[in-house]
Amino acid sequence: LGLRVNPEYSQAPKEIYNPCASYSRLGTTLQNFDSSILTSCEGLHFHALCEQDSDALENVLQHFEKKFQEYIPQMKWINFGGGHHITRKDYDIEKLITLIKKFKAKYHVEVYLEPGEAIAWQTGTLVTTVLDIIHNGLDIAILDSSAEAHMPDTIIMPYRAEVKNASKAGEKKYTYRLAGNTCLAGDIMGDYSFDQALKIGDKVIFKDQMHYTMVKATTFNGIKLPSIAIKKVEGNVEIVREFGYEDFKQRLS
Template sequence: MDLSRIPSPCYVIDEEVLTQNLITLRKVQEDTGCKILLALKGFAMWSTFPLISKYLVGITASSVAEAMLGRDEFGGEVHAYAPAYSERDIDELTPIVHHLVFNSLNQFHHYRDRVRASGRNISMGIRVNPEYSEVETDIYNPCAPCSRLGALADQIKSQDLHGLEGLHFHTMCEQNADVLERTLPHFEEKFGDLIPQMKWINLGGGHHITREDYDIDCLCRTVKNFREKWGKEIYLEPGEAIALNTGVLVASVLDIVQNKLPIAILDVSATAHMPDVLEMPYRPVITGAHEPAVKSCTYRLGGLTCLAGDVIGDYSFGEPLQPGDKLVFEDMAHYTMVKNTTFNGVRLPSIGIWKPRENRFHLVREFGYEDYRDRLS
């Protein structure tokens, strides 16, 4: 990628890497008979949807806006799940969705007749909590104690489930197939008596299928065995796996200040442009950079907002940084564009696509003052 052709700051998707991820996911569908959906909460760069829709059957949405984007720009199946719906949500979702998943029996019972009255053949499901998860970071653990996500087994057993056609669970986050293999027996133990009544089972997201060390054979064996055992339609809905390692965030050094160590201030922000750096937290990889003191020049990299903690981390480089130097933050396609903000009025990074086969950069979108102004009042 020729950085001289990339504006800064800019999220850049590598079309070839994205295609390779999609080929992997299509092979999983072919080998298991399952259906894979793009979870828009993780990646919703809709200029790539014409490509992604050639490989995946549809999308899953966490809101009306995501469902509308899926209908308008992706096509195929539109699924929706949210921790709760308002009446307005239901009225706006029923003309759009094919599957509608509720978080509780309260909401299922409250809206069941309203969904039926839409006149569309919408398949209704409920998210369940198998009370088993191997996620170690609490903020990302859907089955943590007192979780609000999903009904417990004793809350739905012997209840009125008429009209319910599917069960949905989501227990994973950036994990390998062996975790799913260990999770399914817990799901079956808690909800196995309900599975025969259902048409479909959704195994949720968190499956890191396109990661280099991911055990695809284990996934295919596990999903295929489960599907054959129960005879149900199976869905997976990864978000991160679609976009994993497909994109970078190109940034530039604006200034170097000194306070016990050199601090490079960039034209990007951790809190505004890559919030998981602070939320998870984690240290993003920068092409050509190293841990502090590994190379001769160590810098703290700071963001552009007024937040004191808008710090990306400490890195070392082989040469001194200068204003105007470009840095490339790796694996920045997922949970970045969908979570970024205009805090402080800081300009959002542009969005572009790198097309390696054509040796060409395509600038998809630039942002400006109107994008900041128009979300306010």
């Protein structure tokens, strides 16, 4: 059994992903810390990072130790949470190793890191098809997918998903607003430009969609969930699972 604590410090790039923001419900602060329950706990846990380097972890650790140092030696383990962008090319792995070794030697505890986005970062694609192209001030490509239902973080965070062979609006010859097929007016992936004009039936491929997409996908408006498939090295595609109307119906009745 462990207890989540709030070090009251984070360098999270967006407030929505900041677990140490004012009035956060995530983790007890030192002011509200009840040390009497530690007899039932084996470890303490904090999570204060979001897609960040070991420099950010170093700063969080300083605040964590400052607030909870007297309790750490009583624990068997400390969980440094997730948000470590370990697989990013410029991530300072050596600093992470040094921080963990130093902490373990100082307090004689085990250290855990939570597997997170880094495991699936820059993997997986969402393959969509152009259903229609309309014009209303600019060309709009309607896809058989949805930012709201299939890529909610592009709206919530928000962030701009990368599209294969596409650039920002105006950088290439043909610019389109890529839009979803739900009733939500804001179901829009963004404006992208292409070397060739899009046609009905063309594939538009969103990159880096493995993390926080399948697990967050919904059947809003009765939109079908994307099929899950594996593309083999040889090029053939294996369909792992397909979804249909029954999946939508069973979730509601």
